[in-house]
């Protein structure tokens with residue numbers, strides 16, 4: 001199982017419970033605004049502590065309330081791409097990409113996969129939304145994660161940029177072979193990218 005998740009948390013004045021077990025490839029978390037999709041990614045990444053339940057990814061237990069296991073975020077080996085790209089504004093694209101990387105050995109390969117090689121010398125403020133997101137995905141990949149968490153990677157992009165970003169994610173899915181959990185509330189996006197869909201809310 002890639003993701004084996006069963007978590008409960010009190011959020012926004014109500015109890016949120018999300019449970020799913022998923023195989024490899026891309027698993028979509030699909031549901032309306034406020035349903036708890038981002039909270040679920042935060043619990044898997046270790047940024048929000050569930051009140052109960054467990055989180056296992058690729059057979060590794062990251063959290064288990066009953067067993068008293070709660071790995072800190074830096075030991076979970078998650079590549080988390082937030083809804084806003086959150087690049088470091090004072091570092092060029094190349095330095096952003098290499099921020100969590102142990103070496104630059106895979107820089108060229110990842111830059112090619114995401115079609116961002118021409119951007120390496122640019123400053124984040126000069127990038128389009130789609131470019132910034134692809135850089136954020138590249139940064140996550142270069143940190144050598146065990147799995148990827150992508151929070152609405154295509155939202156607020158225009159049609160052309162959306163297509164570019166979708167293709168980049170498809171290439172990552174096919175090349176990296178990492179389990180990916182992707183949040184969206186767009187049914188067409190869920191259909192195209194997902195190997196399976198988990199409904200939240």
Ligand SMILES: Nc1ncnc2c1ncn2[C@@H]1O[C@H](COP(=O)(O)OP(=O)(O)OP(=O)(O)O)[C@@H](O)[C@H]1O
Pocket residue numbers: 011012013031032033034035036037038039040185
């Ligand atoms: N920091 C927080 N503290 C308390 N409640 C929060 C916090 N962040 C979100 N919530 C609440 O938790 C619930 C789930 O929010 P969450 O962001 O996980 O939903 P979502 O499905 O990702 O929504 P969206 O699609 O709008 O991003 C909502 O009711 C929200 O108001």
